[in-house]
Amino acid sequence: MATADESAAEEFAGVVARHRAQIFRFLLSSTRDVDLAETLTQDCFLKAHRHWASFRGESSAMTWLMRIAINLQKDHWRNRRMQFWRHTQTNSVDLDEASDWLPSGERSVEQKMLAREQVADVWRAVEGLSERQRTVFLLRYVEELELKEIAVATGLSEGTIKAHLSRALGRVRTEMGRKQ
């Protein structure tokens, strides 16, 4: 019995090691709040640990964890709306600060500036999306999940996901076209 528990614990530790970075990245891009993303990531794995025995492997562990993370994020915003008089301050970084992060590659100054502008355009477009559109967009273009995986993680149909992605891309195009 003890060995079964131990092996389950080891298995779960492996899941945490494999997927923690991705869950944190998704929550960070969704909230733009480092502290909140860390808290929600911890909550996500805590919840996953509690329900690990009920995970039957019908979907991948990644999509299962992503589903938990999406629900936690929804609950967080819902509670925040309900408790607006208790805590109005937000730690989200602004779009300019978020756009400053670029991979340190061999690029010229012009290329870096162009990349920064492009990232800022996408952040502005993401800012204007609805919660659901933003989730679908980030899962597709940051986490690079397939449409089927997004469908499992969000509980939406593939048709709905395509519609959301189409609108989100339209918004990105609009943001990019504004400067031209």
Add this chain to the structure above:
Amino acid sequence: MKHKNQSESSESSQEWEGKGLDAQEAELRASLGNFKASVDAWSSAMMSRPRTAHEMVVRRTWRAAAGWALGCVVFAGSVSGGMYEHYREQEQARVAAVRQAEQRSQLAAERAREEEDLLAKVDSAVSRQVPNAMEPLASLMAEDENDATR
């Protein structure tokens, strides 16, 4: 099997995206690629940063304590200010009442003195001594008054 399904799914996703993201939209592709790279870089940097949870808790605790202290000072100040104002008003009212009472008693004493002076003048004006020659007339007047009263 799962790998095959994934690759099929990947193809279908790319097919669908092909409609929206054709070759002429290279800039859009570049923007999305840079966006992903940016989020990756940010996330990796935040994952590997030293944890400052304790410091933040302490800072938040200090901030909360400072907020409470400031709130208490403001509250105590407003309460004591209100109390002082109330006490000052009461004191002023008491002093005014005492002054009014003093003025009233001074006025009453002055009037009493004036009345006394007046009465003294009247007494001195009215109570002249009757000359000796008028004594019989005076006694007659006194008798007439006694008859009238009977």
